[in-house]
Amino acid sequence: MPKNVGKMSINYSPNFNLRKRSFSKVKYLIFHYTGMKSEKGAIKRLTNKNTEVSCHYFIKRNGKIIKIVPDLYVAWHAGISSWKKDNFLNLNSIGIEISNPGHEYGYKDFSPSQIKSVISLSKKLKRKYKIKKENILGHSDIAPLRKKDPGEKFPWKLLHKNKICLWHNISEKNCKELRKIKLNDSKKFYKMLFKFGYKSTNKPFERIKIYKNFQRRFRPQIISRIVDQETYAILKSLI
DSSP: OOTTTTOEEEOOOSOBOSSOOOGGGOOEEEEEEOOSSOHHHHHHHHTOTTTOOOOSEEEOTTSOEEEOSOTTSOBSOSOSOEETTEEOGGGGEEEEEEOOOTGGGOOOOOOHHHHHHHHHHHHHHHHHHTOOGGGEEEHHHHSTTTOOTTOTTSOHHHHHHTTSSOOOOOOHHHHHHHTTSBOSOHHHHHHHHHHHTSOOOOOHHHHHHHHHHHHHHHOTTOOOSSOBHHHHHHHHHHO
């Protein structure tokens, strides 16, 4: 294992709520990518009081983990957000930022060292706070109209294999066959999608944004505005 994987240092940010929350308040684990040109710039932004943004943990390209805000303080990472009946998820989540330039600056594969650190850290936090696997989410799940991160390159399936998060049970063969068939009743699909947890909306362009983020997470091979039988089968298996 690379020497930096799982290794932790501290670089505290001033951007957090002063009131400490109880242990039981931690309900969600949220993944982000930094979406900035440089790793150094991202760390500087997260620890600058003028930016009013932060996270609990930062994972560098080399796998090293930086603790930015202690777990039991509310970090400012989620912004306006929701999942199922919960709103403003900063209050009951832990945020992990992973160094990556993101879609705007040349989205990269996450490094093997980063992925190992994500898995190691997630397992510890999940166990410590008894976080349910259905509550381990991406920024694009809780703020789908604003965000795309951690994006289609994030290894959700591998995290599932490590018993961290949800994944579907549709075989690769069935996925490829169903992918070719358009779903006739997209209204039924969106009703299920909102039941699953995504923010409900009747606006067509907003629904497409949410659908694309669902694909980024659960069908990253193709991101399309057309609702097909594959994504319907995946969603059905998750519910």
